[in-house]
Amino acid sequence: MVFNGKAIKYGDNVDTDVIIPARYLNTIDKKELASHCMEDIDKDFVKKVNAGDIMIAGNNFGCGSSREHAPIAIKESGISLVIAKSFARIFYRNSINIGLAIVECPEAAEGISEGDTVEADLDNGVIYNRTTGKSFETKPFPEFIQKIIANGGLVESIRRGDIK
Amino acid sequence: MSMTMTQKILAAHAGLDKVEAGQLILVSVDRVLGNDITSPVAIREYEKIGVKGVYDREKVTMVMDHFAPNKDIKAAVQCKMCRDFCEKEQITNFYDVGRMGIEHALLPEKGLVVPGDVVIGADSHTCTYGAIGAFSTGVGSTDMACGMATGKAWFKVPSAIKFILKGKLNKYVSGKDVILHIIGKIGVDGALYKSMEFTGEGVKELTVFDRLTISNMAIEAGAKNGIFEVDDQTEAYVKERSDREYKVYKADEDAVYDEVYEIDLSKIKSTVSFPHLPENTRTFDEIGDIKIDQVVIGSCTNGHYKDLAEAAEIIKGKKVAKNVRAIIIPATQDIYLKAMENGLLKIFVEAGCVVSTPTCGPCLGGYMGILAAGERAVATTNRNFVGRMGDVTSEVYLASPAVAAASAIAGKIADPMEIMKEGK
Numbered sequence: 001m002v003f004n005g006k007a008i009k010y011g012d013n014v015d016t017d018v019i020i021p022a023r024y025l026n027t028i029d030k031k032e033l034a035s036h037c038m039e040d041i042d043k044d045f046v047k048k049v050n051a052g053d054i055m056i057a058g059n060n061f062g063c064g065s066s067r068e069h070a071p072i073a074i075k076e077s078g079i080s081l082v083i084a085k086s087f088a089r090i091f092y093r094n095s096i097n098i099g100l101a102i103v104e105c106p107e108a109a110e111g112i113s114e115g116d117t118v119e120a121d122l123d124n125g126v127i128y129n130r131t132t133g134k135s136f137e138t139k140p141f142p143e144f145i146q147k148i149i150a151n152g153g154l155v156e157s158i159r160r161g162d163i164k
Numbered sequence: 165m166s167m168t169m170t171q172k173i174l175a176a177h178a179g180l181d182k183v184e185a186g187q188l189i190l191v192s193v194d195r196v197l198g199n200d201i202t203s204p205v206a207i208r209e210y211e212k213i214g215v216k217g218v219y220d221r222e223k224v225t226m227v228m229d230h231f232a233p234n235k236d237i238k239a240a241v242q243c244k245m246c247r248d249f250c251e252k253e254q255i256t257n258f259y260d261v262g263r264m265g266i267e268h269a270l271l272p273e274k275g276l277v278v279p280g281d282v283v284i285g286a287d288s289h290t291c292t293y294g295a296i297g298a299f300s301t302g303v304g305s306t307d308m309a310c311g312m313a314t315g316k317a318w319f320k321v322p323s324a325i326k327f328i329l330k331g332k333l334n335k336y337v338s339g340k341d342v343i344l345h346i347i348g349k350i351g352v353d354g355a356l357y358k359s360m361e362f363t364g365e366g367v368k369e370l371t372v373f374d375r376l377t378i379s380n381m382a383i384e385a386g387a388k389n390g391i392f393e394v395d396d397q398t399e400a401y402v403k404e405r406s407d408r409e410y411k412v413y414k415a416d417e418d419a420v421y422d423e424v425y426e427i428d429l430s431k432i433k434s435t436v437s438f439p440h441l442p443e444n445t446r447t448f449d450e451i452g453d454i455k456i457d458q459v460v461i462g463s464c465t466n467g468h469y470k471d472l473a474e475a476a477e478i479i480k481g482k483k484v485a486k487n488v489r490a491i492i493i494p495a496t497q498d499i500y501l502k503a504m505e506n507g508l509l510k511i512f513v514e515a516g517c518v519v520s521t522p523t524c525g526p527c528l529g530g531y532m533g534i535l536a537a538g539e540r541a542v543a544t545t546n547r548n549f550v551g552r553m554g555d556v557t558s559e560v561y562l563a564s565p566a567v568a569a570a571s572a573i574a575g576k577i578a579d580p581m582e583i584m585k586e587g588k
Contacts, residue, residue, distance in 0.1 A: 017549045022528040025201045026238035040551040060353040066288040068304035094304035144188045
């Protein structure tokens with residue numbers, strides 16, 4: 001999996017309430033959720049995001065509510081990959097389960113600034129900041145999780161009989 | 165290899181003799197829970213899997229609590245989607261308006277969780293049932309969908325932090341102060357991916373309801389679960405509500421923990437979490453004059469009868485301060501009824517509080533008490549994130565029922581000890 005995009009950067013403890021405020025949880029429409037993505041932390045996000053962009057964040061990204069609407073809204077907004085210093089655990093598994101690519105890499109999260117052009121090759125575990133010329137190494141996912149992602153999410157894994 | 169309480173429950177449900185931290189396992193679940201916000205997404209995913217029916221129509225559980233009674237047309241559509249699904253799948257544990265309560269107060273009350281169970285719920289506060297010795301954890305809607313279809317969930321076996329409790333709580337100090345104190349100490353990601361295991365002499369000094377509050381907020385420290393050792397109080401609570409056989413798991417004497425904390429309950433003071441993270445805790449020696457506009461007493465964290473009784477003790481015979489809206493939300497129908505029979509509701513209404521039907525409502529900024537720009541609330545809820553209860557410039561201060569009640573009377577964040585002194 002290779003990703004290319006511009007970085008949109010946030011800080012520590014970005015919670016799912018600011019990713020998709022609860023007042024919009026009265027719908028499961030993906031497009032509508034995406035139209036309010038990041039609204040309470042960054043009103044301009046939906047205007048500035050382009051398909052393929054990469055979200056960069058600090059520690060404990062996605063903390064709080066278990067709402068899967070949060071990774072759904074991020075994915076549907078066009079973000080192709082989230083790189084953070086660390087993720088909250090429910091957000092982490094939700095992202096894997098719905099097929100939103102995410103990777104923990106503190107060095108990259110530190111070494112990439114808003115607007116940088118980023119290239120990420122997760123198969124080979126390399127994140128490259130094209131703007132600064134710096135590259136960072138990441139750890140690959142465990143095999144079990146790679147399989148879920150390769151199948152396109154947990155639902156497809158069950159359909160294919162990989163999880164019984 | 166020795167195991168923690170959590171690891172033993174997970175091993176048993178994975179059909180393994182042993183598990184160790186970091187291992188990925190597939191676990192059989194005893195209950196799969198969802199609410200009116202998360203279930204619609206789960207139902208959409210479930211339909212894609214294409215199974216003939218849910219794995220167990222008694223174990224799949226849905227509670228309409230977040231935006232119910234329906235807050236608007238869209239919420240009505242979501243509740244209807246859940247209702248129709250449960251009808252079609254003949255789900256026995258479907259709880260709708262009139263029978264429902266806030267899910268994490270309702271499930272233990274109905275005896276739907278017993279010690280040793282594995283429960284997954286598409287709601288982050290599913291970790292509440294650790295209070296009665298179960299492994300329970302919040303997941304997403306896709307996990308819920310797959311859980312409904314297969315009765316299984318994948319987990320990475322967590323390592324653990326051990327909290328050895330000792331001593332006894334002081335007057336007007338409760339489980340809420342204990343967990344806020346702990347989160348203040350270890351931070352909102354202090355237990356990320358880990359179990360919080362509570363043990364020690366002090367456990368028996370905490371009621372089951374204090375423990376439910378403590379386990380409920382384990383997620384606010386990033387934890388996978390927060391589990392208490394089972395004792396006589398737990399067993400009495402469970403036997404009163406369920407006939408199911410259960411199994412008590414104890415950690416091995418030589419189980420390994422990432423960290424061990426000793427918590428002296430007698431040293432914990434009334435604690436308030438300032439905006440906008442639960443870890444921003446202060447005690448009254450560090451809290452100045454902070455005027456408030458609203459008080460909320462309720463939620464899955466603190467909507468139990470015990471919580472309402474503690475608030476009523478402080479509010480009785482007094483009046484809510486001018487310019488403060490005090491909203492009381494019993495967590496379940498049974499709690500509501502008991503509060504009515506025992507005169508609590510009368511105390512609240514006479515003081516100028518409003519009493520609501522059970523709902524999560526204002527806790528997550530849904531409805532029934534939304535804050536305008538710049539307004540402040542003291543709430544017994546669990547999160548004080550930016551915009552959590554309304555406008556992005558509003559503020560939520562997390563506190564115990566006693567502090568919330570005292571604050572409603574004082575019109576500012578107030579120490580129950582002071583209010584009760586003045587009252588005499």
